[in-house]
Amino acid sequence: MIDFETPVLKEYPIIPLIQPGAMAHSKPYVAKQDLQEKIGFPGELIDDWQEVAIKKMGELVSKSRALMVFLDTCVKCGACTDKCHYFLGTADPYNMPVARQDLFRDVYRRYFTFAGKHFPKLVGAKDLDKDMLDLWYSYFHQCSQCRRCSVYCPFGIDTAEISMAAREILNTIGVGQKYCNEIIGKAQTIGNNLGLPEPALADTLEGLEEDIEEETGVKVRLPLDEKNADILLVTPSADFFAEPHVDGLIGYAKVFHAAGLSWTLSSHASEASNFGLFIGSYDNMQKISMRIRDAALELGVKRIVFGECGHAWRVAYNFLNTLAGPFDFLDQNYPIPQNISEVTYDLIQRNALTLDKSANDDKVLTFHDSCNVARGSRMGDVAGGQFIIPREIIKATCNHFYDMADDTIKEATFCCGGGGGLLTDDLVELRVKGALPRMEALKQVVDNHGVTHMVAICAICKSQFSKVMPYYGFEMDQVISLHQLVGNAIVLNRSE
Amino acid sequence: MSIELDGKSYETDEEGYLVNMGDWNDALASAMAREDGAELDSNHWEVINFLRDYYEEYQIAPAVRVLTKAIGKRMGKEKGTSKYLYELFPYGPAKQACKYAGLPKPTGCV
Ligand code: SF4
Ligand code: SF4
Numbered sequence: 001m002i003d004f005e006t007p008v009l010k011e012y013p014i015i016p017l018i019q020p021g022a023m024a025h026s027k028p029y030v031a032k033q034d035l036q037e038k039i040g041f042p043g044e045l046i047d048d049w050q051e052v053a054i055k056k057m058g059e060l061v062s063k064s065r066a067l068m069v070f071l072d073t074c075v076k077c078g079a080c081t082d083k084c085h086y087f088l089g090t091a092d093p094y095n096m097p098v099a100r101q102d103l104f105r106d107v108y109r110r111y112f113t114f115a116g117k118h119f120p121k122l123v124g125a126k127d128l129d130k131d132m133l134d135l136w137y138s139y140f141h142q143c144s145q146c147r148r149c150s151v152y153c154p155f156g157i158d159t160a161e162i163s164m165a166a167r168e169i170l171n172t173i174g175v176g177q178k179y180c181n182e183i184i185g186k187a188q189t190i191g192n193n194l195g196l197p198e199p200a201l202a203d204t205l206e207g208l209e210e211d212i213e214e215e216t217g218v219k220v221r222l223p224l225d226e227k228n229a230d231i232l233l234v235t236p237s238a239d240f241f242a243e244p245h246v247d248g249l250i251g252y253a254k255v256f257h258a259a260g261l262s263w264t265l266s267s268h269a270s271e272a273s274n275f276g277l278f279i280g281s282y283d284n285m286q287k288i289s290m291r292i293r294d295a296a297l298e299l300g301v302k303r304i305v306f307g308e309c310g311h312a313w314r315v316a317y318n319f320l321n322t323l324a325g326p327f328d329f330l331d332q333n334y335p336i337p338q339n340i341s342e343v344t345y346d347l348i349q350r351n352a353l354t355l356d357k358s359a360n361d362d363k364v365l366t367f368h369d370s371c372n373v374a375r376g377s378r379m380g381d382v383a384g385g386q387f388i389i390p391r392e393i394i395k396a397t398c399n400h401f402y403d404m405a406d407d408t409i410k411e412a413t414f415c416c417g418g419g420g421g422l423l424t425d426d427l428v429e430l431r432v433k434g435a436l437p438r439m440e441a442l443k444q445v446v447d448n449h450g451v452t453h454m455v456a457i458c459a460i461c462k463s464q465f466s467k468v469m470p471y472y473g474f475e476m477d478q479v480i481s482l483h484q485l486v487g488n489a490i491v492l493n494r495s496e
Numbered sequence: 497m498s499i500e501l502d503g504k505s506y507e508t509d510e511e512g513y514l515v516n517m518g519d520w521n522d523a524l525a526s527a528m529a530r531e532d533g534a535e536l537d538s539n540h541w542e543v544i545n546f547l548r549d550y551y552e553e554y555q556i557a558p559a560v561r562v563l564t565k566a567i568g569k570r571m572g573k574e575k576g577t578s579k580y581l582y583e584l585f586p587y588g589p590a591k592q593a594c595k596y597a598g599l600p601k602p603t604g605c606v
Binding site: 029178179182183186192193194195196197199200203204207208211236237238240241242243246273309423425426459460463467476 | 510511553554555556558559560561562565578582588590591602603604605606
């Protein structure tokens with residue numbers, strides 16, 4: 001373990017003085033040959049890497065008009081510089097969004113613009129040499145692709161897109177990140193990020209059914225691979241495995257039970273998460289998504305519902321139809337796909353659930369908006385539904401709720417610090433420091449309103465917070481799942 | 497990377513997990529714990545042995561709930577909590593205990 005100092009929580013957020021090179025040592029483990037080849041990339045840095053990388057860059061820019069505009073339009077106004085949680089937590093100037101973009105942009109200008117080709121020094125264009133490659137590997141793995149910076153940029157320049165493109169280029173020349181690529185491999189062969197095979201999943205679900213019955217006296221089922229169920233629930237595999245995720249899963253099951261909905265999980269598509277997004281790889285994203293389509297067809301379901309996961313919802317909401325559609329075999333009266341929070345909210349609106357708020361009276365809640373839900377997708381059918389729906393569910397299931405400061409929530413939400421494929425132990429220093437802005441905002445509501453728990457709707461956020469909160473003097477179990485609140489409050493009919 | 501014990505060297509990955517599960521034995525588990533500055537007592541072994549049994553049956557480490565329930569059954573209800581497991585394995589029961597048990601590290605959003 002590397003030694004590092006946890007930042008001190010201040011009363012007011014302060015923009016740090018820059019410390020060049022403060023995070024230059026931060027690099028995730030590189031994927032070994034077998035992991036790389038398994039997902040279609042060269043096993044190690046190829047000989048003609050420079051040539052191939054530049055060719056790939058040209059391809060990506062010509063395919064994506066957005067990327068080209070992002071690279072061409074920055075006017076260096078500086079509005080984004082202090083908007084990144086990694087910059088605020090580490091003070092490393094390369095973690096200013098514009099500086100991160102420039103690592104890519106300077107190379108782009110060198111090879112793809114007239115001035116850069118002929119007068120590179122004059123326009124600050126740079127060669128893609130080994131030093132630049134190392135900077136890329138380090139700092140494009142210090143971006144969680146949260147898109148907060150883009151909200152403040154007058155041109156909407158999205159560093160997340162640039163960082164995905166950079167990682168795709170790195171993978172194309174054989175330099176991949178171990179954490180992401182190992183997971184992508186498992187999701188494609190076993191069906192989930194954990195590598196949880198069907199018998200283990202079945203055993204785990206059976207155990208949970210016992211727990212619920214013991215606790216409530218009601219037989220609530222967690223069906224697996226049940227043909228002709230109406231709903232296929234696709235949820236992050238962390239929901240089966242980790243805490244506080246599993247309490248969310250129990251909550252979904254209680255909702256389906258109480259509403260009398262027929263549902264099933266699938267052992268073939270036992271993962272909502274899609275790490276293909278983080279490395280910008282369409283092919284890998286598609287392979288993972290296709291498992292969902294195959295499972296839906298095989299089981300003969302009518303609807304697909306996603307469990308609590310931020311980037312999974314981003315991929316599902318924006319791309320599922322393109323990646324794995326058309327879904328003409330599903331019931332067109334429901335959104336395709338639908339989020340579990342939309343399902344629950346809808347039931348609450350229709351008074352179809354009996355909720356006892358006092359079941360959560362031991363808690364004072366706040367809510368962490370996940371970046372990929374807040375800025376990457378929507379929920380419901382009104383603008384801003386992704387902010388309204390989770391908060392309305394909280395208010396319907398508990399009596400004490402306080403939002404954190406305005407510039408840290410909703411569209412301005414800060415990343416948990418572990419998104420974008422950075423949720424790995426080899427990046428723990430970055431994760432702790434990147435959580436600083438969220439921890440500061442949390443501390444404010446803890447001090448001012450006695451908040452005891454922060455609610456999350458993403459598997460990555462939940463794992464990240466339970467890991468980093470103790471560094472800041474909180475307990476790991478102060479982060480909970482939205483559907484844990486629902487599960488606590490829901491009144492189940494015992495006579496069933 | 498590797499771990500040395502009694503003049504023999506055993507290959508590990510960057511994070512100290514055994515590459516070949518077949519290399520594992522009790523003494524090696526204790527040696528890995530010592531490298532982290534920990535000493536394994538009978539409570540740790542109870543967890544490690546359960547992990548190995550479970551892995552043998554299911555080819556994966558148990559979910560936290562499965563683990564706490566099993567430990568609660570074997571060692572008494574008050575020990576069947578993740579708080580207790582974190583006291584035994586401060587870096588996380590799933591990850592640290594798997595390492596000493598010679599099992600691969602759980603991957604994913606955990
Ligand atoms: S996308 Fe998020 S992590 Fe990346 S530079 Fe922008 S603010 Fe920072
Ligand atoms: S806010 Fe936009 S235009 Fe201004 S420096 Fe940042 S990326 Fe460039």
